[in-house]
Amino acid sequence: MNPDVAADLKELSTTLESIERVMDVDALRARIAELEEESARPDLWDDVEYAQKISSELVYKQADLRKITGMRQRVEDLEVLYELGENEDDSASLAEADSERERLRKELADLEVRTLLSGEYDERSAMVTVRAEAGGVDAADFAEMLMRMYLRWAERHGHPTEVYDTSYAEEAGVKSATFRVNAPFAYGMLSVEQGTHRLVRISPFDNQGRRQTSFAGVEVLPVVEETDHVEVSEKDLRIDVYRSSGPGGQSVNTTDSAVRITHQPTGIVVSCQNEKSQLQNKAAAMRVLQSKLLARKREEEQAELDALKDSSGSGWGNQMRSYVLHPYQMVKDLRTDYEIGNPDAVLEGQIDGLLEAGIRWRRKQEQAA
Incomplete structure (x- = not known):
């Protein structure tokens, strides 16, 4: 041979x-x-x-x-x-x-x-929230593009998804959306997507055809399981019901079935309006709240260690990826320098290369720390 x-x-x-x-x-x-x-x-x-x-x-x-x-x-x-x-x-x-x-x-x-997915919660399903940030209507449109990107990625891999809440913007796109990806290791895979994403393009909402930069934030949390012991006292909750808004159909827009839960000790607010009944929406909103409280608990436990780390170049809240549609075509991860010259494919859910590069980068960061 x-x-x-x-x-x-x-x-x-x-x-x-x-x-x-x-x-x-x-x-x-x-x-x-x-x-x-x-x-x-x-x-x-x-x-x-x-x-x-x-x-x-x-x-x-x-x-x-x-x-x-x-x-x-x-x-x-x-x-x-x-x-x-x-x-x-x-x-x-x-x-x-x-x-x-x-x-x-x-x-x-x-x-x-x-x-490489050996973190405490990496094997779990993922709770993903996408929010429009700076950039007005373009940012809202970009947030919806990212939401679709992740849902298409999940669809390509046969992972079931549940959309819990969608807050539609007035002109186009979404202010925020929360959905769940139900698959083992979904959290481990998608957690590297957390941070600020930037879009550069000729705005379809600008009648002068000018180039626009807009931003959207992505938050990824592990789904809470019974063994997590995230205690939520009813007396700490303020629960408001209201009428669902945005595209719906049948009874979804005709009754006060949407639920907003405020966890008063922390100020965390979650909502769900995509189910048909108030009871279903409350249960879904509680799942999101528990995931957020679990994440906060983890942050508090790691606070002392995090204070010792230099977060100047690797904080999740920093810009982590650029999607450039004009004057050239490229998606670039700013942490890993991984590039793809076909933004359309990325926005259609072909993000495995980006995820893999992010996971390898994260492992190197952890080893260096």
Whole structure:
């Protein structure tokens, strides 16, 4: 076998071994067995939310196991394919082997990113809020573009989403929107999106066709689970109900079903208006509130450590990405210098490269700290 090819195959196998160790294939199989036993319980669906959680985790764990065992088989098959191609001097087989080797390299790099998601809450679903910032109507339009970008990304990966609240701007776009991405590791993947995003383009809302810079903020929180013990006392809450606004249909705009909850000790305000009943909206708003309180709890626990860090170049609140549509076309992450020359593809949800670069950058920051 060609020495360069042999060395590359050995490197691929070594990378896969490292991934197998981190993902702990034996523990993964054991967890799948537990979930299969739990999912077979006849009374499982008496608690729909819990049943959905078990079913979702089982599906994703099984997919992880299939992926990693499938890759091991492909690495072994690839070595055989090269040997057959060289022994028979079959250029077509060798070309096929080269293509498979490149595909494997890319897929292993993607899977390796998962092994970098080892934070306390990285395995959880994500609660995402997008807000229009400076830039008037362009900022509101940009916020809606970002919301669509994340929802399309989730759709591409088969991740279910729930939109909890959308506050529409008067002329176009949204003032803010909160939605949930229901998938294991959604928080770990999307948490690197937190910060300020900047859009530069010829404004479609300016009749003089001038270039406009606008900003939108993205907040990403882990979804709260029962084990988090985020205590919320009813006496600390002010609950207001009001009529939903914006596009709706049927009964959504005709009753006072929207709910706004103010947590008085912290001043945190959350709202939900996208469900049909007041009870559903209150439950959804409480989930958002609990996620925000969990995030605040984490911040308080880390306050002393954070005070020792130099946040001048890596604070989440800083500008972290530019989307330039004019005078040239480019999306650039300002932390990682990762660039994509096709903003349309990015805004259609093709952000995996940006996410991967952000996750690797974050790991380097953590190691340096």
